[in-house]
Every structure is written in C-alpha cells, then in structure tokens.
Amino acid sequence: MPGGSSSPPPRRAITVANDTGRIPWGQLSTREKAARSTQQSFNFLVVIVGVVMTGGVSYILYKEVFSTESKTAVFNRAADRIRQDPACVELLAGRGKGGEIQAYGEASWSRWARNRFIASRTETDRIGTTHMHMHFHVSGPLGKEGVVQVHMSKGRDESDFHYNTLALDVPGHDRIWLENADSGKLDKRNQGKMFGVKWW
Template identity: 50%
Template sequence: MLPSTAPYQLLLRPSSNRAALRRLQLQHIGLLPRSSTTTTITTGTTAASSLSLRKYATTQGAAPKRRNVTVLSDDGRYEWGELSGREKVARATQQSVNFVVIIAGAVLTGGVFYLLFTEVFSPNSKTWQFEKAVERIKDDARCTDLLGDRREIKAYGENTWSRTSVYQDRLGREHLKMNFHVEGPLNSGTVFVHMMKPLNEHHWEYQLLALEVPGHSRVVLEEAREKPGVGQALKIFGIKWR
C-alpha cells in the first residue's frame, strides 16, 4: 500500500520545501529514517507559518500616516505639543486670521446697528421726525376734514430725501427742513416741516408744521413765536440773523 499523499500536498505549496520533498522520497524507498523526514517537514512548515504570521501582524499593526498641519487643513485634532515648528506657525496664523475675521464682523455689526439707530430709531433722525409729523397730521381734526379718514391717509416723501435738508445758520443752530406728500380719500396735499435745535440743545423744536391742500386755506399745526428779548438780541443793523 502506498503512503498517504497528505505530506506531499503540504510540501507542494511553498517552493522552499523542495528539499524536504526529496527527503520524503528517499524515506519512502528506505534510504532515510522516517523520524528525520517528519521533523524536517514539521520544522519547515512551522517556520513558514511563523513568517506569514509575522508579516500579517506587521501589516495590520501599522499606524495610519499622520497628516501634516497647514493653515487650511488644521482642524485642531493634534495637541500643541505634537506639532512641529512649522505646524505651530500654521496654527498661530490660522487663529490670528480667525480673530481678525471675528473682530471685523463685530465692527461691521456695530456699524449697522449704529446706522439703524441714527437714521431710523433716534429721535433726531429724519425718519423719526417724518413719522412724528405724519401722526400729527392724522391726529388733527382740521387735516382729516380736508384729507378724509385718518386710517386711509398715506404719506410719502420725495425720492432719496431730495426735499429734505439739514444746515446750520450763522449762530450755529442746526435746522431741518422737510416737505412730503399726503393723500387721503378726499384730497391730497403737501406738508411743510421746519425744525431747529437751539444752541446747547440736543432735541428738535418745531418752527413750522403746516398742511397745504390745493383750493383750501393753509392749516398751521405748529409755528414758533419769537421769545421776548430774543428777537432784539439777534437783530443787528435792522437785519434779523437766523
């Protein structure tokens, strides 16, 4: 009976076991003892298996390659102590840029809020005074008799405030003049506004607030009266300076 071919199958796989195959053949014809051949086969197979396991462990245990840190790729995953000198410069640059962007955004936001306050919400703004004058027109019975129901009165100014002006007189007093249109279910008209800030004051005072509707008498809601003594103090050589 021929011996089992299992040892041959084991030795046919690795090319390095050709010598062991030769010894097995010699063993079969009685020229070598069986114990020597078996030991050689076992040792060769074990060595090959150990080498394969070491290669597998080395391949599987290799750590992933560390990515370089740059200004654009830094995501903060590495601690400061893990960075090289160049990478520390990159992180410092990135943080400086972020800081500048935050400051610029804060300044821009503050500027927008300041502009909104000074141009819309401040009592000294033209928008505020426009809305205030419109409410005065709607609340005056003489105006609603000419224009109609106050709830249907609409007011609109000139394009780009071309009919609004702010200036100072020779005495340093600030003046605001504004004209705008009003329209109601009965008639349409024009509102004239003249306001002034007295010296060392921060609020506007009406010099004139009037409504003119074509075909009707002028309705005067506010008209400043000269204070006693003020007119004489400001009148020089017969000329009244305003």
C-alpha cells in the first residue's frame, strides 16, 4: 500500500537441524533457545570426542612406533644389529652385503606379510623387572632364512631396556650370539656347585 510501512516477512522457525547462529539469542523463542542449546551441546560433545580420539591415536602411535621402547623400535634396532654383525652377514648375505638382509614378521602365504605382525610379548616379574620377548625372521641373498630371538629387560628403577639375549638361529648352523647376558647369570648361579650342591 503506498505510503504504508511493510512488515518484515515472518522468519523460519529455528530448529536443531537448521540453526546457523545468525539469529541473535534475544530474538529466539524459548523453544528456539532450547534447540540452539541442544545443537551447541552436541557440537561441543563432537569436538570433545574428536580430541579424545586424536589423543588416543597419538598415544598408541607413540607407544607402538615412535617410543624407543616400542616394539617397532626394538625390532628396527635388533634388525640393524643383525645387518652389522660380521658373522650374521657372512651367513645370510655374504661379506659386505649386510644391507641386503631383510627382516620381517611372521611368515605367511601373503607376499605382503613381511611388513606385518611381529611376534612379541611383555611381562613383569615378581620383583618388578619388565621383560620383552620378541622373535622375527630374516633372510638374505644367499637363500638362507633364520629367526632372530630377542629378550630385553628393564629394572623397576631403570628408564631403558637392555639386552639379555640377541641371537640368530639358521637351520643347519650353530646359533650366533650377539648378546648373551643370561649366560653370565647362569654361570654365577652355578659357581661353587658340584653335583648340584653348593659347597662354598
């Protein structure tokens, strides 16, 4: 109508599904305020869940991959020791070819399995020492395959694992010891014994 004031068109009711936050809080009805509060609470919950999940994934990645105590780190260090040991290199690859030795997890029919599961277990004994046991497979260009046995331990007051056992077993050959701290402990226990009896 000429000269008259036109009223603004009625706006669409705000719901949980369509609220964009553009309408000021003071212009919302009680029901619309409840809808916005519900939506914001849901969004906040989604953010919290996302943060928790991200933190959980980051922790798992650190413990399993990046930590110096992770199975991946222990595996990589042990595999490098095999590649650098002259006796292991001579047996599996030939002199000077340690870099051609492959290390991988449990054997499988799958050609992708060499990048998969590394058999290991961790346990704590009655005096608080943590033990990590692991074994994995190695092979070289000479066609021989072997199994690497790893036993590491860490005392209650220690920050790092140290080797108890690191050895390579290849069928038809004597075991190659790279670390054998357990042997020294056994010798000490047997000192002064004869016929199974400790005399001094």
